[in-house]
Amino acid sequence: MLLTKTIRSTTFKLALASIAVFGTIVVAFLSYVYISTLTYVQSEFDRAITVERRLLEGSFQHEGRPGVIAEIQRYLSDNAFADRIYLLTDASFHVLAGNLKSWPTEFSAAPAEAPKFEEWSGGENQPPARISLGTLPNGDRLILGRRIGSIDALRENNRNALIATFVFLFLLTAGASVAVTRRTIGRIESINATSRGIMESDLKKRIPLRGTNDEWDQVAGNLNSMLDRIERLMGELRQATDNVAHDLRTPLTRIRGRLEIAYSQLHDNDCRRELIGDTIADLDVVLRVFTSLTRISQIETNIQRSAFRTVNLFEVAGRAVELYEAAAEERGVRLRLVGDMTLSVMGDPDLLFDAISNLLDNAIKHGRNAGEVMIGTANANGRHTIYVADNGPGIPAKEYSDVLKRFYRLERSRHTPGNGLGLSLVAAVANIHGARIEMSDNAPGLRVQLSFPTSASVPHLTPRTKSELAKEEEQELR
Amino acid sequence: MDSSSRRRILVIEDDTETASQIANSLSTQGYEIELASTGTDALERGLATDYALITIDRMLPDMDGLSVMQLLRNNGVTTPVLIISALGEIDERVRGLRAGGDDYLVKPFSFAEMAARIEALCRRSSTIIKETLLRVGDLEMDLVSRTVSRRGQSIILLPREFKLLEYLVRSQGQVVSRTMLLQHVWELHYDPTTNIIDVYVGRVRRKVDGDQNYPLIHTVRGVGYCLRAPN
Numbered sequence: 001m002l003l004t005k006t007i008r009s010t011t012f013k014l015a016l017a018s019i020a021v022f023g024t025i026v027v028a029f030l031s032y033v034y035i036s037t038l039t040y041v042q043s044e045f046d047r048a049i050t051v052e053r054r055l056l057e058g059s060f061q062h063e064g065r066p067g068v069i070a071e072i073q074r075y076l077s078d079n080a081f082a083d084r085i086y087l088l089t090d091a092s093f094h095v096l097a098g099n100l101k102s103w104p105t106e107f108s109a110a111p112a113e114a115p116k117f118e119e120w121s122g123g124e125n126q127p128p129a130r131i132s133l134g135t136l137p138n139g140d141r142l143i144l145g146r147r148i149g150s151i152d153a154l155r156e157n158n159r160n161a162l163i164a165t166f167v168f169l170f171l172l173t174a175g176a177s178v179a180v181t182r183r184t185i186g187r188i189e190s191i192n193a194t195s196r197g198i199m200e201s202d203l204k205k206r207i208p209l210r211g212t213n214d215e216w217d218q219v220a221g222n223l224n225s226m227l228d229r230i231e232r233l234m235g236e237l238r239q240a241t242d243n244v245a246h247d248l249r250t251p252l253t254r255i256r257g258r259l260e261i262a263y264s265q266l267h268d269n270d271c272r273r274e275l276i277g278d279t280i281a282d283l284d285v286v287l288r289v290f291t292s293l294t295r296i297s298q299i300e301t302n303i304q305r306s307a308f309r310t311v312n313l314f315e316v317a318g319r320a321v322e323l324y325e326a327a328a329e330e331r332g333v334r335l336r337l338v339g340d341m342t343l344s345v346m347g348d349p350d351l352l353f354d355a356i357s358n359l360l361d362n363a364i365k366h367g368r369n370a371g372e373v374m375i376g377t378a379n380a381n382g383r384h385t386i387y388v389a390d391n392g393p394g395i396p397a398k399e400y401s402d403v404l405k406r407f408y409r410l411e412r413s414r415h416t417p418g419n420g421l422g423l424s425l426v427a428a429v430a431n432i433h434g435a436r437i438e439m440s441d442n443a444p445g446l447r448v449q450l451s452f453p454t455s456a457s458v459p460h461l462t463p464r465t466k467s468e469l470a471k472e473e474e475q476e477l478r
Numbered sequence: 479m480d481s482s483s484r485r486r487i488l489v490i491e492d493d494t495e496t497a498s499q500i501a502n503s504l505s506t507q508g509y510e511i512e513l514a515s516t517g518t519d520a521l522e523r524g525l526a527t528d529y530a531l532i533t534i535d536r537m538l539p540d541m542d543g544l545s546v547m548q549l550l551r552n553n554g555v556t557t558p559v560l561i562i563s564a565l566g567e568i569d570e571r572v573r574g575l576r577a578g579g580d581d582y583l584v585k586p587f588s589f590a591e592m593a594a595r596i597e598a599l600c601r602r603s604s605t606i607i608k609e610t611l612l613r614v615g616d617l618e619m620d621l622v623s624r625t626v627s628r629r630g631q632s633i634i635l636l637p638r639e640f641k642l643l644e645y646l647v648r649s650q651g652q653v654v655s656r657t658m659l660l661q662h663v664w665e666l667h668y669d670p671t672t673n674i675i676d677v678y679v680g681r682v683r684r685k686v687d688g689d690q691n692y693p694l695i696h697t698v699r700g701v702g703y704c705l706r707a708p709n
Contacts, residue, residue, distance in 0.1 A: 249564035250493050253586035257499035260589050264506075277700075280588075287586055322638060323664060326677040350667070 011184045015177035023169040030165060034158040041154065042130070046117055049132045049144050053115060056144070060136050068136070069097040085129055085145035093141065103141065107133055120145065128152060187216050195223060203231050241297045248290065256283055292425060299351065299428040311349045313377045313386045314341040320356045321375060324364060332370035335360075339376035343384040345452045347433050355429040358422040359388040359448050367392035367445060380451065387449035394446040400439045426450075486510045486527070487596070490520040490543065491535045491562070500533070503589040504596070517541035524550045529557050530600045533592075536563035536574070544577045551578040558599040562587070571667060590701035594653040601652065612647045615707025617686070617694055619647055628690055638663065639682045646695065646705035655702040679703055 059067040065088075072086045076099055087098035095102060104120055115134030122128040131145030194207045206227060207220040259280045266273040314337075321337050328335045345352075356375075363373040367390030374389045395403060404427040430437050430450055438449040485508060491497040492515045501511040512527070514520040517540045524532060524546070532550070536543035547559055561579040563570065571582045581595050612619040616629045624640055626633045635643060642663045646654060656675040660666045679695065687693040696704050 249585040250496060254493070254495050254499065256586045257496065257503075257589060261499065261502065280700075284588075291584075323666075323674060326681050327674045329681075330677050353666075 007178075009181055009185055012177050012181040015180050016173060019169075019173040019176060023166075023173055026169065027162070027166055030162055034162060038155060038158070045130055045146050045148070046132075049117075049130070049146060050115075053132060053134060053142070053144050056142065057136070060138075065096070065136075065138065065140060068140075068142070072097040083147040083149070085131055085143060085147065087141075087143040089141045091139035091141070096140070098143070100143065103143070104131075122147065191216070191220055191223065198227060203227065203234070237297070241294055244294065252283075252287060252290070256280065256287075259283065296425050296428045299425070299432060308346045308348060310344050311347045311352055312342075312344045313352075313384060314339060314343060316349070316353050316356050317375045317377060317386060319353060320360050323357065324360050327361075328364050328373065331364060333364050333367060334372045335364075336372060336374045337376065338374060339378055339386075341377075343377045343379055343386075345384050345433070345435075347452075348429075351429045352433070355426045355450070356386065356388070358426050362422055363388050363390040363392075363446070363448075366390065371445075382454040383451050385449050385451045387447055389442045389445060389447035391442060391445035394441055394444055395439070397441065403439075404437065485600075486512065486529050488512050488514060488520070488523055488527070488529045488532045490514045490517075490533060490538065490546065492516065492538050493535075496535075499589070500592070503593065507593055507597075509596075515539075517543070517546045520546050521549055524555055524557075525553055531558050531560060531596055533560045533562055533596070534579075536561060536565060544574060544579075547578050560592075560595060560599060562592075588700070590653070590698075591655045591657065594655045594658060594701060597652045598649055598654070598658065601649075612644070614647050614650050614705065615692070615694060616690075617647070617707075619644060626686070628686070633685055635682070635685060639678070639685070642678060642682055643686060646703065649705070651704070651706045653698045653701050653704045659702065 056068055056071055059071045063070070068088055072088060075081045075084065075086060085098075085100060087100040087103065088096040089098075089103050090096060093103040093108075100123070104123065106120065107118060115132045117130060117132050120129045120131050127147045127149040129145045129147045131143050134142050134144075136142055191207055194205070198205045198207075206224045209217045209220050211217070259276055263273060263276045263280060266276065317337055317339070321335050325335060360373065360375060363375075367373050371391045373391075375387070377384070377386045379385070404423050426448075427437060433450075434453045436451045438451055440447045440449070487504060487509045489497060489500050489504070489511055491500060491513070494515070497513050497515065501513060504511055509530075512523060512529075514523050515538075517538045520534070520538075532547075534543040534547055538546070543561065543563070547561070550557075550559075558580040559578065561574040561582045562585060563574070563582070564585045571584075574582050580599055583592060583595060610621045612621065617626070618628075619626050619640075621644070624637075626635055626640065626643065642659065645659065645662050659675050659679075683693070683695045687695055692708055694705050694707060696706065698704050
């Protein structure tokens, strides 16, 4: 899905990182502003409170306790001082004047000489306050303070603003990153998809350019150049293969021709006849290898996907079984055909049949005598598959990828007939169909499976039963 | 077609030694051979003379053998054509057959194979396959009911075995190569390394010839098989 690709991409992470850094700076700045504002406001309050304390201390000096009480009462009667706190008590905390009911219990410890500032919760149902606690020279205790509802409100506002900014930035970061990245990913995806399409089906197509000459166009342009080169190389290879075919085949025909003539001219009891007969047989082996090689080359360089048709895997398996039935019987090998009869893929029917026949041939040849070879079709998560499994000695797992190479023979098979090309042909066929070859231990034995991509798997058409297939064949014979 | 042309073959091949090898091999089979080594020469002869069969090498010096064939066909030449070519891939074979060829032989080939195919093609031009009942010796095949019997006793054959026997019977007296069998009975054009054909023929042989007065299916060493009744 495009969204998951977007989130996983490097561009997204970069965008996210850069916006996050920017956002962090903004938040830090705002926090700094907030904190310094708060600190300033607070210190202003404290200063004002201290000024008041000095005034009241002055009153005490001139008029003693009554003077202080009178000042406090004057303050309290003025509405302008509504958010202020005043409390005068004697040394035993009996209230003398002020707008607090009692000395706050949180601060019962004897205040020190120098007045101290404290944060106070404010008492019952009252807003919090900042208070200064001090002692007058006669032992009376004096509290001066301010309700800091306003500061609190300021704090709250600022905090909310900060949180809002933070959330907004987060959304902006995420949103902007996704938006910016989507365009990039979209462009990359289109290049990726086109490339995949080209490699799978048609080497002649090219990735379209937007004409903006930006970095994406340059990437596309370079990819197109590479495709040009690949196409050219494959053309040259095909040409070379064709040339080899022609250049070698004519003299080979002549060689064989001469040998045949010599063979026919000798009498049966002439010992040279056997010599020539054997030479012809060996030459035929060489020619078979030669044919297989050129065939494999042709398959590899000739991705004629346009010639692909719907091929029913089960039918291919059935035809292969039918062909090798007799040979299997000779070795006492039992052939079993199983699986889903509806699975089809887009492909070349002849090449697929060839590949499956090869696998079946191998399984019969290298499986156990009097053993069983199973050939079947299955749907594995949308990938249509066809497999051949025997219960012979199998292949060591580390040789799985080697056996697909041309001319590779297992040590123990070196002296059995075969040229080691069968599996490389299967590999070439699998390759042009975009199919995977999966080899595994059949415990015992070897299991080889061709797994076709979901894009090539054709959704099933009306399944034909075995009896329908047999009837069709009968009609064919008529 | 008059009797003299029944065995006259035009061999179109630019390599002189291969041409003479082919010519020699076919003359020993009783054919009369004419050679052409260029496309233009081939066209001249092909249009002027009636042949039993024409073999064409695709890689001629002046044009593609297929073009020669197409030109001949366009001018009403219905002679069977055997295309001989170094280009052996299936799409090339299909191209050749679609362009009007009747059979396709890939170089290098065995002359026995070539002879067998030529014999089959020549014979095809003179018989029309319409019978529903085929007989060879004491063997009878009913193509409608899909039954086989020898001396009146029925023989049970699987569909593919029936098809194989039918092809052998239709080619009775002629040598049929393994590749020809693969082609006509299984519609396959590649050469499996296992001897599956031999095994199959063996099976059919056991059913058809086992316990009978005389064998009908004979092995021809180095080439293939031949079905014929003794006479």
